[in-house]
Amino acid sequence: MAIGRNTQSAIFRDGAIGRLPLVPTAWAELEGRAHQAMSRRAWAYVAGSAGNESTTAANRAALDRWRIVPRVLRDVEHRDLSVELFGHRYPSPILAAPVGVLGLVRPHGDLDIARAAAALGVPYILSTQASVPMERVVAAMGHAPHWYQLYWSSSDDLVESLVSRAEASGAQAIVVTLDTHLLGWRPRDLDLGYLPFAHGEGIAQYTSDPVFARLVDERMSAAPDSPRPRITPQTIRTLVDITRNHPGAFRSNLRSRRPRASVDTFLDVFSRSSLTWENLAFLRGRTSLPILLKGVQHPDDATRAVAEGVDGIIVSNHAGRQIDDALGSLDALPGIVERVDGAIPVLFDSGVRSGADVFVAMALGATAVCVGRAYTYGLAIAGQRGAAEVLRNLIAEFDITLGLSGNARADSIPRDAVARV
Template sequence: MAASGRVRQDEVYRGGIAGRRPAVPTAFPALERRARWAMSRRAYAYVAGGAGSEETVRANRAAFGRLRVVPRMLRGVGERDTSVELFGQRLAHPLLLAPIGALDLVHRRADLAVAEGAAEAGVPMIVSNQAGFPMEEIGPRARTGAGWWFQLYWSTSDDLVDSFLARAETAGAGAVVVTLDTTVLGWRPRDLDLGHLPFARGLGIAQYTSDPVFARLARETAAGPRRASPRPTPAAVRTLVEISRHHPGRFADNLRSPLPRAAVETFLRVYSRPTLGWDDIATLRSRTRLPIVLKGVLHPDDARRALDAGVDGVLVSNHGGRQVDGSVASLDALPGVVEAVDGRAPVLLDSGVRSGSDVARALALGATAVCLGRPFAYGLALAGAAGVAQVTRDVLAELDLTLALAGARTPADLELAPFATTEPGVPTPR
């Protein structure tokens, strides 16, 4: 059984009697506003930004706005059940924390704090391939809760892909999530206008700098022909210092060594494979024993082909609107993918999820589980692990209360009605 949302409410209201308030705002708009002031310009632009004019970011939210809950009365739903089974593990909640890279921009403990917050809230986290700490350090903290999965960006080096997969197995990951929609980086004006890519400054590449295959590739880069160094400027010096600070080893040694800069150059060269195809995906089953989830599936035919390739699940996602401007919203794509999969594998969803009510609607449309992204990153910015835990628990509490008030014992019992929007914020029944 899911923990009652009333438990979370009582905790907050009883704390209020003693003058205690939640560590972070409990509704997303206030949460984002507070986090924006707490984060650097670069950090906020990276987390909040989307591709192009950010039409897809808005479409993700609009899709939830077009789908309304129809509460039913007097159904005696004193207890709700939101538990779900994923790859042999029974989870109390149908929620995971989505992989977000470069969280060392947001908080100094980055993914370590996320793992601790996820564990406290009792949900799995998907450890980013672009994390600020190695998976071997993140995993033990996540395992104290519901465990963790590993996200894979398919590198141009097959040896590096195999090394990541082997490390994830050894470190105790519960599944591998292969991101398909970032074979090249999307056009992101917020970052471009600041001239800022965190990975070019040594952030978010700890999975790489901790990897023996990548270390070999970086040494080869360092030993190869040297690029002409740009004219030293104060900004260039600050970047070198930042790269050296985030590279493994002693800071003073890193300042004198070519390896930190070679690691960044190597990462930018190998991190993603533009030529990735279905033939590559078909090799995964022989590369790992872990359950395989493909992330970025938006078309029913791609979902069918994924199952034909032997994967174990699909994640309906447009990368939070960060890759293709004008893309179909993830929630709009969900029903077609669910129909194509036809119960043969779990179907997860991310992109645009901001609340427990959003989670409830996605589950009612057929998602097996839902991944939460930007909200927990803002909680991290404001209060570290405690902020991640609170944001996650608040979403779960609202999910439970939404079901209770709608007369649904499980998400499958929830009744939905489609709405068309004639102007922003004004829903009209179809």
């Protein structure tokens, strides 16, 4: 496999005839261009993190504490980037992480990243907080691999329905995100007074769900004459947003109570802070798919996950979006890998900006690596092609880093390929 070399050659050949990359290959420029391309609200939501954003900085610092130690005079002409997860062989260790409310970034952002990932064979983890229902997204992907990320609702019936739909759509795994049962304190969003869900954005998995529709019906029946909000210019703008984002024709939605009732119902049922280990049996009883827990940071939780029969772990702090002053995600990875001791796959997420970051995480024991903000920035700059280019570049850089470090297989990078400094 020569993905890295081929990608480099293609870029340089294009440059020779005056055609430059759609998206920058360096992180600072990628982030800067994405900032220019996004609205204030979209940038705050995508780029923002919890509190003073020290956890985001800790994620970066944790990665920067490790350095790659190359070995020489090894035959790395033919490299294998593929990894195996749950009986499926994927062409690289990179997965497209779930990112909610991509409709803020691009009108059809969920479809754009789905098609971009599908073209590269990158598994896409569909978000519960999508702007497009999962069935439409999967249809756009053809037979490409995808997983489904579950936010555990306060309604078990809704949880069961979402998981059933995911399984019917051909999802290859269920990723339960555990660290967002309360919304983190995010100053960038707070200072704008903006939560996309309150505007009906990012709730398409819910408004397309039959159980959620029943919950909305019950809410409307219980309060047939619910008071309308006080009319202000901002109220009107919010109601227009809700009406536009709700399924159906704008005019009929404008005359209906249902769009606003759907938003209110979502805000009531979205999260469940009473979730415990005992609840996992409910999910296991309703799907035969592999179940991964996303948001694990403590080795004892990893031990419990193995004991509970969970199929995989994603070491993640939600890219710094939930808790300020938290441990950098990579700092948590080695202890969890050691504790799990190969019993189940351990994936990594949070702070990844480059193929070299992917290499470091793999050397420290990750089976695969999830990437989110990076492709979202490419999406903002150039839509589907931009997202695809970012993912392609990450894979290419990882391939080159693998070869230059003296390694030929992604799934067997030795621990001594990196050193802590």
